[in-house]
Amino acid sequence: MVSYCIANSKDYGKAIERYGVSYQQIYGWVRKYEKDGAEGLSDRRGKGKDQASMSEIEKLRAQLKLKEAENRRLQMENDLLKKLEEVERRQGID
Structure with a gap:
C-alpha cells in the first residue's frame, strides 16, 4: 500500500479507494516508511526485552x-x- 501510494505521487485518495484504508492509516504508514524505511512499518507491539x-x-x-x-x-x-x-x-x- 505504501509503495503504491508513493509510486502515485502520494495520491492518498487513490490508495484509499484501492485498498479501503483510512486516510490516517495510509498517511501514517507513508510517514513511517519515509522516516525509518521498511523497519518503521514493522509491528513492535508486545515485544519485550531479549x-x-x-x-x-x-x-x-x-x-x-x-x-x-x-x-x-x-x-x-x-x-x-x-x-x-x-x-x-x-x-x-x-
Missing part, C-alpha cells in the same frame, strides 16, 4: 506471566469440557 538483557527478577516475572497465561488457558479448556459433558448428559436424558 533474555540476555533481562535481570534475574525480570526473567522470573516473565516466566510467571507465561505460567499464569497457561493456567488461564487450561482453566478455560477445563470449563469448556465440563460444559460439553453437561450438554451431552442432558441430550442423553431427553
Whole structure:
C-alpha cells in the first residue's frame, strides 16, 4: 500500500479507494516508511526485552506471566469440557 501510494505521487485518495484504508492509516504508514524505511512499518507491539538483557527478577516475572497465561488457558479448556459433558448428559436424558 505504501509503495503504491508513493509510486502515485502520494495520491492518498487513490490508495484509499484501492485498498479501503483510512486516510490516517495510509498517511501514517507513508510517514513511517519515509522516516525509518521498511523497519518503521514493522509491528513492535508486545515485544519485550531479549533474555540476555533481562535481570534475574525480570526473567522470573516473565516466566510467571507465561505460567499464569497457561493456567488461564487450561482453566478455560477445563470449563469448556465440563460444559460439553453437561450438554451431552442432558441430550442423553431427553
